[in-house]
Amino acid sequence: MPQLSRRAFASALPLGLIGGSLLGVLGESAARAATQEAAKAPVAVTPFAQIRIGRFTVTALTDGYADMPYDYFPGRSAPEVEGAASAQFTARPSGVRFLFNQYLVEDGERRILIDAGAAGSIGQTGRLPQALAELGLQPDKIDAVIVTHMHQDHMGGLVLGGKNNYPGAELYIDRRDIAHWTDPVKRNGAPDYLQTSFRMAEEVVRLYPRLQAIDGEREIMRGVSIVDLTGHTPGHIGVRVEDGGKSMIMVSDMIFPVVHPAATDVFFLFEQDRAAAKAMRDRFFPRAASEGALIAxxxxPFPGLGRVVADHGEMRWQVADWALQD
Structure with missing residues (x-):
């Protein structure tokens, strides 16, 4: 797999994905091949974890992983990032280990999937359908998909193979992201490593007639609402699940391993507006710490659940004791 250049939640199961870990950008046929190969790789378990938020069951699933090169974090040198990753046991020879967690929200009536994974377009991904199958679900049983933003690792599973893979689902995406990622002028001026996202965005719009372009914060259904987290992309959103006095916020790419939440002046190569991303993190992290918000x-690291806490004036990530919540 070619290296990407700057140009061009009651059951706790261990992560058991085995394989290579170089980040790549693939064409459609290569993405299919990568997904097929990933499916053949030996797997100890298909990891999933569940928590209850009032009437909701939230299941954490994973599409796989990729290792992000140490020089993909503007604001810190590659050796600094590698040192921090080593201290946190997320360092790999080719970069920082990134998981691709998705979250299934169910209330007995509707099933809502938050993001659809990279589907083989990045690293060792493409396992979300298998994870759903372990729950006895096929993609056509999903009622809605909320896409937090239109980067390839969040929407690739929607259009793998050039088809609508969630035919029974309504799709919710922020209007600002749709406008950005389907703008030919912006695509023409974008670096090579963003071209797959632009191509997938066009496919999503073409293949999903039930796509709803949403504006800002709104309720999708009782207890499931959109949180505006713009910055990482123009229409980057989070999802709040709330019921019975409990809540969880899925914050998507507000938090990256190693660098966040301690440092808001460290970015990720794919972010379009670094000033806006920093400003949003500067606002969100203290608020999340003050509220003690449960975050996904x-x-x-799987299942991606934790809290932002203030520790002697510095923000840090505290893994949630999710398995013992009641």
Whole structure:
């Protein structure tokens, strides 16, 4: 797999994905091949974890992983990032280990999937359908998909193979992201490593007639609402699940391993507006710490659940004691 250049939640199961870990950008046929190969790789378990938020069952699933090169974090040198990753046991020879966590929200009536994974377009991904199958679900049983933003690792599973893979689902995406990722002028001026996201965005719009372009914060259904987290992309959103006096916020790419939440001045190569991303993190992290909010984060170690806490004036990530929550 070619290296990406700057140009161009009651059951706790261990992560058992085995395989290579170089980050790559793939064409459609290569993405299919990568997904097929990933499915053949030996797997100890298909990891999932569940928590209850009032009437909701939230299940954490994973599409796989990729290792992000140490120089993909503007604001710190590669050796600094590697040192921090080593101290946190997320360092790999080719970079920082990123998970691709997705979250299934169910209330007995509707099933809502938050993001659809990279589907083989990055690293060792493409396991979300298998994870759903372990729950006895096929993609056509999903009622809605909320796409937190239109980067390839959050929507690739929607359009793998050039088809609508969630035919029974309504799709919710922020209007600002749709406008950005389907703008030919922006695509023409974008670096090579973003071209797959632009292509997938066009496919999503073409293949999903039930796509709803949403504006800002709104309720999708009782207890499931959109949180505006713009910055990482123009229409980057989170999802709050709330019922019975409990809540969880899925914050997508607000938090990256190693660098966040301690440092808001460290970015990720794919972020379009670093000033806006920093400003949002500067606002969100102290608020989350003050509220003690339970957070789900796409790229943190599985199942991606934790809290932002203030420790002697510094923000840090505290893994949630999720398995003992009641």
């Amino acid at each position: 984060a796409t790229h943190m």
